[in-house]
Amino acid sequence: MNAPDPNAFSLDINDSEDAELIEYFLGELPERVDAINQASSSDDVEQLGRLAHQLKGAAPGFGFPLIGSAAAKLEGSIRALDQSEEDVNLVRAEVENLISLCQSYISQSKNSH
Amino acid sequence: MVDPKDLQLDTTPVVLLIDDSQFVHRLLDARMRSESISLIGEFNGKNGFERAVEDSPALILLDLDMPVMDGFETLRALKEEAKTKDIPVIVLSGMDSSQDKVTAFDLGAIDFVTKPFELTELRARVRSSLKMSALMKMLSQKAQIDGLSELYNRSFFDDRFKEEYDRAIRHGHPLSIALMDLDHFKSINDTFGHPAGDTVIAGVAKIAVQECRSSDIACRYGGEEFVLIMPETSPADAFTLCDRIRERCEATTWAQHPGRPVTISIGIVGATDGAGIQCTPAAMIELADRNLYDAKKSGRNMVRASDINGAQVKIAKAS
Ligand SMILES: [Mg+2]
Numbered sequence: 257m258n259a260p261d262p263n264a265f266s267l268d269i270n271d272s273e274d275a276e277l278i279e280y281f282l283g284e285l286p287e288r289v290d291a292i293n294q295a296s297s298s299d300d301v302e303q304l305g306r307l308a309h310q311l312k313g314a315a316p317g318f319g320f321p322l323i324g325s326a327a328a329k330l331e332g333s334i335r336a337l338d339q340s341e342e343d344v345n346l347v348r349a350e351v352e353n354l355i356s357l358c359q360s361y362i363s364q365s366k367n368s369h
Numbered sequence: 370m371v372d373p374k375d376l377q378l379d380t381t382p383v384v385l386l387i388d389d390s391q392f393v394h395r396l397l398d399a400r401m402r403s404e405s406i407s408l409i410g411e412f413n414g415k416n417g418f419e420r421a422v423e424d425s426p427a428l429i430l431l432d433l434d435m436p437v438m439d440g441f442e443t444l445r446a447l448k449e450e451a452k453t454k455d456i457p458v459i460v461l462s463g464m465d466s467s468q469d470k471v472t473a474f475d476l477g478a479i480d481f482v483t484k485p486f487e488l489t490e491l492r493a494r495v496r497s498s499l500k501m502s503a504l505m506k507m508l509s510q511k512a513q514i515d516g517l518s519e520l521y522n523r524s525f526f527d528d529r530f531k532e533e534y535d536r537a538i539r540h541g542h543p544l545s546i547a548l549m550d551l552d553h554f555k556s557i558n559d560t561f562g563h564p565a566g567d568t569v570i571a572g573v574a575k576i577a578v579q580e581c582r583s584s585d586i587a588c589r590y591g592g593e594e595f596v597l598i599m600p601e602t603s604p605a606d607a608f609t610l611c612d613r614i615r616e617r618c619e620a621t622t623w624a625q626h627p628g629r630p631v632t633i634s635i636g637i638v639g640a641t642d643g644a645g646i647q648c649t650p651a652a653m654i655e656l657a658d659r660n661l662y663d664a665k666k667s668g669r670n671m672v673r674a675s676d677i678n679g680a681q682v683k684i685a686k687a688s
Contacts, residue, residue, distance in 0.1 A: 273399055280395055309434060313463040313484035314392030317400075324485055 267319030274319065281318035282365045289358050296351045304351070305334040311354075320361065326354040382427035382499050386410045387417030387443065388461065389435040393484070397430070400488045404495065414438030418446050421453045428498050431478075433462040433469060441472060448477040457502045459494060461486070515589040517567055518574035526588035526596055533586075533600050534650045537643030544646070545607035545639025545674075547597040548657045549577070549614070552632045552669040554593040565625040573633065576617045580610060596654075604639030604682045608674040611635045615672050636661025637674035637682075646677055653677065 267274040288307065295303040311327035330350040337343050384406045386397055394410045401408050409424065411417040415438045421429060429447065433440035440460060447453045457479040462469055465483045473481050479501075480494050513525040521529070530546065537544035551557075551573065558566040570593065577587045577595060586598040599607050618633045638656040640646050646653070660673040664684075674682040 273402070277396065277399055281392070284392070306436075309463050310390045310392065314390060314396065316485035317396045317488065318392070321485075 385426040388432035414443035521588040541644035549595040551593040632670035634664040640677040
């Protein structure tokens with residue numbers, strides 16, 4: 257699965273419809289991050305996969321293609337997951353990566369307000 | 370009757386989105402605003418299926434990956450249900466999988482879009498699917514319509530009469546049918562030409578439609594013959610309606626032959642209680658035809674009605 261082309265999904269903060277979508281997405285994001293954290297710490301791989309899958313499908317449309325690709329990578333690793341130490345570590349790293357990316361968008365938006 | 374409005378494409382089509390992700394609903398809500406559609410949504414396959422049965426949307430956007438009842442299962446259910454099987458379905462999927470595409474198309478999906486979707490492309494696909502389904506609907510309706518009279522055609526009558534016959538028997542409801550035949554129609558064609566004859570066919574059809582209630586089904590049975598299915602109608606009530614048609618035909622002046630009125634003979638048979646119907650649909654038509662034959666034989670411009678058990682209901686002739 258190719259990472260989405262960021263340019264195909266770039267949104268314009270000055271367009272009112274785009275701004276509305278960006279704001280909605282950022283508003284929902286903390287809850288999603290909590291859910292990912294929770295699924296990760298309780299080793300609920302199935303739930304983690306579902307959350308990654310949804311973010312992968314949705315984030316680019318809201319103007320966040322990087323979150324989309326990080327979520328796609330995580331979903332891919334979860335699908336390929338066997339019980340090897342290496343794979344489990346990879347999934348953990350990708351969860352970290354996705355969460356810190358989301359956090360950076362969340363704090364950016366807080367600072368701009 | 371076919372409402373001409375149904376044959377046009379200008380009503381706002383309802384599009385049903387079935388997706389478990391709140392994000393997708395929110396995104397399409399915003400991005401479909403510019404389209405002339407009305408978007409409704411459900412969050413799982415089971416509710417989505419029920420909503421489709423209830424609201425018969427013009428198009429369904431269906432997510433594949435959903436908990437409880439997934440997209441394939443939902444698609445299968447939609448295609449098995451008579452009320453929803455003709456609604457086009459665009460499958461939305463987070464997986465760009467050839468196998469999923471093949472399965473979706475095999476199950477009857479009209480299109481397949483991979484998430485994250487390019488919104489301009491999705492909008493174009495929605496428009497194209499809506500246009501195609503509107504045209505298909507129009508075609509299938511037109512295939513049931515007789516071009517000259519604009520009434521339902523014979524093959525529609527054959528199916529529909531069987532349905533109404535079964536329904537009347539099952540619920541014990543009244544049902545009547547009327548066979549109508551223009552008197553000396555051949556001489557109109559011979560004397561004034563076929564265009565004049567066509568005008569008469571179309572004009573009498575219009576009179577019949579105007580006198581019919583919305584539950585009546587008027588069809589062209591053959592050349593100058595019409596048939597009227599009147600559900601929930603006793604033969605006596607059918608007689609009243611048909612005699613109005615007879616009177617109006619007689620009273621109509623035709624521009625192409627003002628001195629030559631056109632009259633009609635009508636034979637009716639009906640049951641006040643459908644549960645009492647013992648004969649086949651074909652035999653019921655035969656009984657109506659016998660009344661029509663008697664009306665012709667006794668001087669035309671006449672309505673004869675009888676109960677399905679043979680009791681004569683009424684005879685009327687122009688005074
Ligand atoms: Mg889904």
